[in-house]
Amino acid sequence: MLAPRLGCLLVVVLALWPQTAFAQSRPLDELLRFVPEDTGLCLLAQDLRTYTLEVMESPLADRLRKSSLLADLVSTPEWKLWLVSVKQVEKALELSWREMLDDVLGQAVVFAFRPGPPGKPELEQGLLLIRARKADTLARLVDRINEVQKASGELRELQTRQYRGQQYHCRVEDKQTNFYLLRGQVLLFTAQEAFLRAAIDREKQSPPDESVWSVRLRDLGLERAVAGLAINPRAYDEAMLLSGENGSTNRLLTTLWKDVQGFGLGLHLEQQSIRLTCRVLSRGKSSHPALSRFLAAADKPSTLWNALPENTLLAVGGRFDGQATLDLLRECLGKQAQDALFADLQRSVGAMLGKDLLKEVLPNLGPDWGLILVAPRATSKTWMPHMRFALRLTSPPGEDPPLEDTILQAIHGLAQMAVLAYNKKYPDRTLRLRMTRSNGCRIGSLTGEALLPGLEPAWAIKDGYLLLVTHPDEITAFTISRSQPSSEVPLLRVSFRNLLSYIKEHHQKLREALSANQRTEGSGSTSVLATLQEVLELFDKVELQHQSKPGAVTFTLRVDLTRRLRK
């Protein structure tokens, strides 16, 4: 008996579900129903009230309140002036800043922008849309602004107009006329009446579930962003087409532009991190062959990410297809410039290597590359971090001499020239060229009293990688391991945690280096390091990642914090 009743109940709930969902549509979606489809650009902010309250009560805010940096700033005359002037605005509007944020701006704000036609930027149009939490507060604010500006003579006349059964107002000022529509919790404001009418039209045509811009924002991953910028590429087609008539680079851009379906920038506040995303939507697989190959290579993480030392301060790395990069470069440069560039490169680098640069060298560079900065050990006598650059070389089978040997000899030759020229110029502090061998790997390096302590630039080929480092130990320590398939491809990582440890471990040496620089006195250098430590304590790391799936490429810059950002 119970099962049929439960079944009936489920059917009723499911039948009502879409209506319920629509009745509780998000404030942002409510505004986006007004935004005309051909709008070029949308700026948005949402849930400011919720985010502000959560951030205010977070451990991070608590830490910031105790920060000396902020305490110093809050005690400045500028800060006091800001407080006084805000009080004046609050008094004029009869609305506190807190009410403004909570009840008027705290739910959703959108600014829609239509660019003017090419050559006529003055015909651009803008529309500000606000979805307030409290309709009465919003109405009171609008009335108060009109009232105050009428009394001061800024507003000369307020007219009421009608369009498609919708009442809106025209504000006639000294130099300009602007228009607004107030409907419950929603306010639309513009200086262009045509845009307001287009918004009214759009709202009447928008489907009840999702508007065009809601779908666009969802595809761009901005539906939950606290702030964002979305661009509709079709609004710029004409301008890009005209731009494409100027040179080969722009022609390539115009070709690629046709494939772009959307572009979005978003700011996301998470529990313990801040994310800045940049997403480009395209028509599935790129129709441009060189770009497709370039993106396919860049779509996997570099093997170098699997073997980062624990004390890495900074790491940059990726993958590229040498031939695809070369082809893209060719298209960018145009015939004349590429002929000149490649002839120049062949005369110099190609001649030194004794190979055809375009056929035998550049296509065989990569795909993996990486650059890292590693903190010295705590016991090290020097404060100088070590740098390591690695580039994979792929020598075709049977090539004689192999590309690795050719490049190594060329670097050796350059180093010889450098030593000769330097020693001739500075006979009292000479450089020396040193060749050593470690685990079967030949390492070339430069030593001498001319170099900073701890610095010994070195080079080698190891495990198929060309290594350029600031100390031979980095070559000995270099290892690689197979990369794991991952949907997220790291491109950059800065570890603030390691940077903080590095500053603490080498504090004395860094302080001396700063003072010796003659820019900072002893106490000044201590202060600089103390300030830096105070700032670094708030952050864990910053990472730039690349993620791609059919039709969408996303770059994400994530800042991880040491404390929770939201309560």
Added chain:
Amino acid sequence: MNCTVCEELLQGHLDGDIPLEHLEHHLQNCSLCESARPAILRLLAGVALLQPPSPSATLPQRIKLAVTREALVRKQRRRWQVSLRATLAIAAALVILVVGWLWPGKDSQPVEPPSGDLVQQEPSPQPAIVPLRASVAEAGNAAVSLTARTASVLPSSFSWPWLDSADLPELLMPEQDSLPVSPMLESTLQPLQDAGASVQAGLAPVTDSARRAFSLLLRDLPVSRSLAAHKPG
């Protein structure tokens, strides 16, 4: 290689003082230098392909261009540093303006007007009807001053003086003009820089649009036009 004789012969040959035969003779007879023979010969072949540095008629113009470019690079570097600081300052000021205003306990303390040159007139007594634009403009100017204040704090806190290449002693490499690769790199990089500038120009319709959208947003608001027109002293 660690043979000083070879180094001297090589340098002498590069300077045009010693014929190639002397160096060849040494390479044939010195066991130390024998292993480096292919590299040295390749190096010499590469150097031989370089055009001799004879001064051309356009030399003065090129020097002038190089100096101008160097000045431009320095200016761009300064502008980049200023932009970074300004961005950091604006971000910091925005956070402070929003979060700071909601600071717990703020309302319990009376706000005293600041002393000094920043305030040109006493906020009280207030007129019966406060001119809204003037009030908003004043608040905006206060925000600008606060941003400038934040920016003035940042450079001393976040610059790493020893990373400034101008201050590094000449110890990493000889001066650039000692090496023939320097002019080579310069001429090689120029087309790439031109291509980069071209991409920037190609995207201008979109990037300009974003900038214009921000300007329009500020211009159209009924209470903020005076902000755009009014500049702090």
